[in-house]
Amino acid sequence: MMCNMHYFTPKRCETTSKIMYHDQQTAWQAAEQSRIERGMELWVYRCQYCGQWHLTHHDPALNQAVGHFKRSQKRYSRKKGYKPRYR
Secondary structure (H helix, E strand, C coil): CCCCCCCCCCCECCCCCCECECCHHHHHHHHHHHHHHHCCCCEEEECCCCCCEEEECCCHHHHHHHCCCCCCCCCCCCCCCCCCCCC
16 A cells, blocks of 8 residues: 655745745745754744745845955966956
8 A cells, every 4th residue: 555645845936946824924834844953053034035034154244344246356267277257
């Protein structure tokens, strides 16, 4: 006799492909569960594209203070003699 198991497939943001949480509290619960089960610290933020809540490895407070990577900043490669092309 086979047991029909139903697996929950979370909805994902079309733009970022991250799991969408309907409210901040549910997202924080998922972040806490990840910390307990995997030892991974995650933060919660509201997506500018879908308006739902997502988890991130980067502290949003630090991202706002430092700013995002700008194209004018010099990029380095591990390959010797490699020069990236900007399009």
